[in-house]
Amino acid sequence: MTPNIKNLFKLKSLPVIAPEEPEVPEEKQEQDAESAEESRKRTYHEAGYRDSARTFGNHSTLSICLDAVYSKFQNEEKEMEEKQGKLKESYINEQKNRETEIKALNVSQDTKEEQLRKKEDEIKEVQKTIETLNEEIIDLPRNPEKYNVKATRGASAKFWIGLILLIPITLYLFTFYISTSYSAFFRDFDPNTTIIQNVLDARALSKAWNDGLLEGAFVTLIPFVFLGLGFLIHMFGENKNRTNYIKLGLLFVVTFVFDVILAYEIESKLYDLNKTFQTPPFDLKIAFTKNQFWGIIFAGFIVYIIWGLVFDFVMKEHRERDKIRNEVEIRKKNIVFLTEKISILRKELEEITAAISNVKELVIKTKGRVEELQNIIDGVIIPTKDYKLYASEYVQGWITYIGEKIAVSKTEKQSLIESCIETYNTNLDLVGANEKSQNSVYISAL
Template sequence: MDTTSIKNLFKLKSIPVETPKEEESSKAETNSNVESSEESRKRTYHESGYRDSSRTSGNHSTLSICLDAVYSKFQNEEKEMVEKQQKLKESYVTEQKNKETEIKALTVALETKEDQLKNKNKEIENYQNQIQVFKAEINDLPRNPEKYNVKATKGASTKFWIGTILLVPITLYLLTFYISTSYSAFFKSFDAKVTVIQSVLDARAWERAWSEGSIEGAFVTFIPFVFLGLGFLIHMFNETKTWANYVKLGLLFIVTFIFDAILAYQIESKLYELNKTFDSPPFDIKIAFTTIQFWGIIFAGFIVYIIWGLVFDFVMKEHRDKDKIKNEQEIRQKNVLFLLEKINVLKKEIEEILANIGNTKEIVIKTRGRIEELQNIIDGVIIPTKDYKLYASEYVQGWITFISEKIAVSRTEKQTMIDDCISSYTTNLETVGANSDNQNLVYLSSL
């Protein structure tokens, strides 16, 4: 509020100073005129200002002290106005009830969140227990597959590797034997100077076959795989136990035996021609059946071939059992990873819930603090500063009226005194929170 507006506020009222006799007549007039309580109260403050100013010769320093007393008086008067106080406090009472309702809702929300937190922690604990069970089963499956309804033999992995180790040298033996015997039977020219073993098993058979031609080389190279294929068929027919498969298996052994017999017959025929005399009869099957080399060649290939087929069948069976166990282990491992993902999701949800709980608790604390503030307001006295400003201005007007009418000084000095009084009044309004910018606020005082 600028100086001009303040001065306009204090345009002097012409209130006559009453002598004792005049006061008696004034009382009579007052009794005859009905005034509102507010007008009466304003008049009282005006007259008090006039009277106090007369006692202090309008001193502005004293005015500051007097205004403090006026504020205390106004405060006590407001305290006694019960109905007015109740009306002023209605909004605070309503707000307090709303805050209390909010506290109840927040408390219910907190309990719900805490229950959710408890349930999610319990879920994590259950998942962790399941993970431990799955890990224990993964370790125990190779030892006790039947315990988990897995149709596999114990130690399948160990048996598989033992069979594989045995299968490698047997396979190399068959490759070496059939390359050498097939070359000796079909392409090699025997020399009387070399031994029988050297004639049958030629260390350079593969190299010599390729040197004689690509067809010879390809023949001796791939013929061992025919026998290996026949051995694989032994495994395939043996997988399903049916009479048809048993018949096929028997025919397979017969065919293999005949093939070995042909190789042995060819080699034995060449050896016989190399060593025969004029008296020797022509070589035939009957003669072949009576020679040790013939049967040695057959059994050196056929028996080993059967052994290879049986070992291969055993290895494949153990590999299948091993795969069953491995598959069951993989299933449990996937379950472990799935549960770990669920645990991670739950942990993130728990973090969100904890943050929510923390925020809610913070809101509860602030709301309770506000409820306490409202209770202090309700228990205290509400001072309407806008009303105080009205009555304080009446008091100061009375004070300035005395200066204007009764102080015998120059006009300049009188104006200075009035300005000082207005300044003291403005300072007082600022002190009690009744300045012009916040005149609609209330000043609260707990008594």
Template sequence: MTTQIKNLFRLKSIPEAGSEKHDTMQILAEENPEVRKRTYHEAGFRDGSRNIGTPQALSICLKAIYAKFQNEEKELVDKQKQIKQPYINEQNNKETEIKALSISKENKQEQIAAMDGKIGSIKDMIESLKFEINDLARDPEKYHINAKKGASTKFWIGLIILIPISLYLFTFYISTSYSAFFKTFDPNSNLMMNVLDPKAFDKAWADGTLEGAFVSFIPFVFLGLGYLIHMFSENKSIGNYFKIGLLFLITFFFDAILAYQIEEKLYDLNKTFDSPPFDLGIAFTKIQFWGIIFAGFVVYVIWGLVFDFIMKEHREKDKIKHEQQRRQKNILIHNVRITDLEKQKELLIKELNNIKELIAKAQGRVAELQRIIDAVIIPTKEYVLYASEYLQGWITFIMEGLFAPQTRKETLVSECITTYHEDLKNVGASEDSLNSIYLSVV
């Protein structure tokens, strides 16, 4: 074992006694690697001889050696630049990346601001449409709508009037048509009971299906005539005016037929052997004849006028309602647009946050690289090399220059090697990672 240790740590050139004139701290400043290795070896031999090779002294000397090595590396400006160049290049790349990310960040922020502007503008449009929906009925002309104000009120008033008139016409025509065509007049009943029978509807259905259907649907004939009059009146033309006049004549003649039939039955109840046959001349002289005509025809004309009025009002009301519905649809469309824009905004915000994270990471890396660049970088591989040379010189003294038993020398060597490895561990160097570098703490 003694021979192996001697061969392992044999000094290539043992310094002469006069070599002490060379200061250890001065010889470590040499830049030539081979010279530095030799001087570290010689310094280890000399310091070992001064301290009798004790591990405690070795630990102190290694700390001093590391501090001096650190200072030497700091003074080697060109070498530090060369070692730091990859970090400088990476820092430049990161700064370029940060500039690109900053531009992208500004673009995203501008896009988000533009998106907010669009959303705000659409929301303002929705509020404006909501106001127009409420204001349309009050002032349609303000929105260039050719509709009368208050059309809705007039419509409902006309409808309220039309409903009882319609019920009156149903009652009148059911009763008069039954009296005119199917009823047998009772001489013991008064005049009004014969003309207007309150149970005409039930009696007609009791008499038969044909009679019941006739009296039930005949009012719709008159209402249909009134509806046709309204439809023809919408298109102003001579032909339509002729048709309207014809419809009025038809209605009048139909009422006259009903009045004639009823008056004839009333005349037959009271006629004598001397009474002439009933004809139009006699009918025209009867007040009941004209009463039935006007009770039906005049009311029918009133119904037609009211119906025409509410239809026109409904058309005016429809104009406003149509515009309101159109605005409601526009509001729905705008809400869909807002939803789409909100989704796009969320994506932009997510992308912006990712960019901010990348910028923060890059800035953190730049700061970390700057600390590396500002600090002294110690080449671990070189320090381990020179420290091992120093240890070899120290052990060479123990094995060849120390006057002590062989077992004592071997114990010192083992303890010094352990101390050496502990020192490497303490300063962050390791023989397992010789190519790594680390920062000194100053």
């Protein structure tokens, strides 16, 4: 009775309530495997001996027989499901790892595509902000209150108009005070000239420098005193309080007194031109009755007040204009910053796009490997090392017959054996079982 039949018999005789299969010892399993392998080797050896006997050891026929041996080995391997399972186990595990890798790559791709969308949306938002800032830069001077800028609309135009008016008024004050101060303090009046020519001298500045350094410096610098007083009027007017109002009043008084002194000195010289023995001495009472006296005062003092008011207006409009300009500059700087940010975002966008492309390529490559592994799993794995082992047994059987049974000379027999070995090596090369790839496998999908 064979072992299998005995086992079946034992199974049938066991109680139904606890069916158990007898465990075969590992040593027994190894012995069975070794005996099966030895039996298989012997079968191939005997087949080689038998086929050689039929063909008288012909090496050309050996090539055809080896093709048949490979086909037989292939079919045998195909039928060994357990062995195929073990051979395919590494490929199955790799396939599972590759599939897991594909899932991870898909998640990574989805994440990067989401990042890509966010970067694109962020760029659009920044571009929209830049467009809004450009619109504000254009509209801000016209409607500052719309952007919570406390500045007067049209301040720039008012500033330039005030500045244009201020320049000729300043030149007038320079001309007036240079001429009147020279006439009042240094000039000798000529009775043969008109009053206007005595008061206003076109060459007052050059004459003063010709008279001396002190006279020239005094006449040249005195207009700056009045301009400085006008600037102080503006400064004190910045902070409206009682002290500043008192200071402003004092400044106006000082300026008026100085203009009175100039007018008095000039009028005194004019009065002396027509003086006789009966003419009373010149004093303020007489000066107040003279039109020229008041004309000189108002030609200087009133224009000086006008200059101060225009200067104050220009400075205020400049301040308003600066508010708008500052807001415009802030927006321009923001535009520069946002433009740089867009450049950075676009660079990041390119990096993410390149990363997505790389992930896609890797997914395609990995899927290709999964399909390749599936073809391996679906096919039959031929262990070339095993085939070489059994093919060598077959050829040994073939050569054994040649050595034992074929009656030819030793030289002819040796030549025939070498031809058979060469045919054997050629066959190994054809099926991929050469020495260089002994540990590789040959895959054939049947």
